[in-house]
Amino acid sequence: MTVPGHQELRVAEAPMKRGGGLRRKSKVAGGKRRDEHQMVPDATFTSYYGRPVVKASPWKADIPAYLFMGGVAGGSSLLAAGADLTDRPELCRVARVGALMALVGSLGALVHDLGRPSRFMHMLRVFKPTSPMSVGTWLVSAYAPFAGLAVASELMPTWLRRTRLGGLIDATATPAGVVAAVIAPTVAAYTAVLLSDTATPTWHDARGQLPTVFVGSAASAAGGLGMLGPVREAGPARRMAVGGALVELVAAHRMEHAMGLTGEPLSEGTAGRLMQASRALTVAGTVGTLVLGRRRTGAAASGLALLAGSALLRFGIFEAGQASARDPRFTIVPQRERLDARARQEAATRDVLRG
């Protein structure tokens, strides 16, 4: 095994050959070869028996599900507030109920994922700006009551609606919905920081584009959800869905291609298949929205495709990160290249100083 500048045979590697010039080839939709791999140098490197350097998160499907539902909730609250303010009661109802369901689901996933679910409230004993999970917990805690208050008026039984309390709930629905909508974008975006603020190579290196990918995915999913309601009020949902899907597709493409080596897990193995399926569904949902979005069944099918595409995107990015942590190549090679580049820089500076 060799690394650039270190021409030594590494017997520590011998029992488990890794890297070793073995380049993995991957295919994307349509059988196109990923030509950008030519830009990435051969990843030969040394490791301790091929063991990972960093640990993959202990998180299971709960976390990508949480990322997805957080996005749906955030996007739906925006849609609900807009629908409320522009007098689209049926779209408002669909979006508010959708936001509530996504919120309850995401909180359930978050608690279920804990090693000690009974200690969930320990999240609220401190506010730590250095911890994206702490910031996120507080953002969701601020968002949830307003989203809940906004949806309460939709779910009130008729007898309650007639009481003074019912009237009060009805009166607060609009302002509560607006407050929820103001916090909502942060709920949809912060989850990108949650993933990127780790030593997991693919998540960390995705940090520049990941928030854009996630908000695009959130808008696409929430728009898709809004399209499940009556078509005549769903114009904004369709526009949100198409706009979000385009942002998601473009930003994800740019992200993957800007990342180099650590972008590879996004197109390989389980993660690659999830990303590919996500892309296909999102493209199909976008085209369906544009072509059939004004018909009841076409809108519903397109909306479901966009929701599924958004969900699979979160699962794909989650899995790609997990895979990148399990393979020491993605931790060691970029760091070694950085060190070698720094050494070359320092040597060059010395030469200049010596004249």
Added chain:
Amino acid sequence: MTRMGFFTDTSVCIGCKACEVACKEWNAIPDDGFDLLGTSLDNTGELGASTWRHVAFIEQPSRPVVDLGMPSLARLPDGSISPASASVAPVDAEHTGERADFRWLMESDVCKHCTHAACLDVCPTGSLFRTEFGTVVVQDDICNGCGYCVPACPFGVIDRREGEPATVKNAGIAQKCTLCYDRLGEGLEPACATACPTQSIQYGDVDELRERAQKRVDALHADGVHDARLYGESTHDGIGGLGAFFLLLDEPEVYGMPPDPVACTSLAPEMWKAAGIAALGLLAGAVAAFSGSRR
């Protein structure tokens, strides 16, 4: 209080694993499986929730002790050709036969007790905290097992302990080396350093250990061991220096450590900026979706 830490000098490690055993015993750590890994004398594999000291073992082809700068090739047992390299424990010339052309590297790995500890930064409950000794410790009764510290650690040290809370101590919560926080308070040294028979693991004031480590690496260089290098002693690295640092005889990745670790949280401001812009973009997009009267 001065900052306390470890200097692990791998040049004198004999791979006895007394540190692993002492750590397990003192901290009452449950077993971590009894697997034979089939790669080397190391059957522990890696640090984890129930392995707070881990002795790495590497077998390598060695180099002649005096490098005259001339090309030399040696045959390995499998017939391949070994490039020239230097040895730590060279065998006398007359004894160099078939079996002499290798070296063993052993290293007792441990939590680095980082200056900029990403695990501590990302912990949402405040369970991970900085002690009066400058070390980083999990408070078992606070941790809710969110697992965020696990992917945050650039060294893959901390992990969430598997198992049922009813039967396994501290199951479901993050666990790692405490630098024997309970012993330090009583004026004792950590269990691993106490048990180490060769003083490969040295415990003390980090500043004093850094001076000692520099002297040791200088002495080794003077003796012709040019492979010797310090890892994590510099306060200018991406971690701001390690509270537990090492003298290594090869590149860090050979021992399973990252060559240029950076605390992920040092880039948090740029991540929040990107997220803030994206959030504003989503808000603007939603407003745009409602502009125009078309239904």
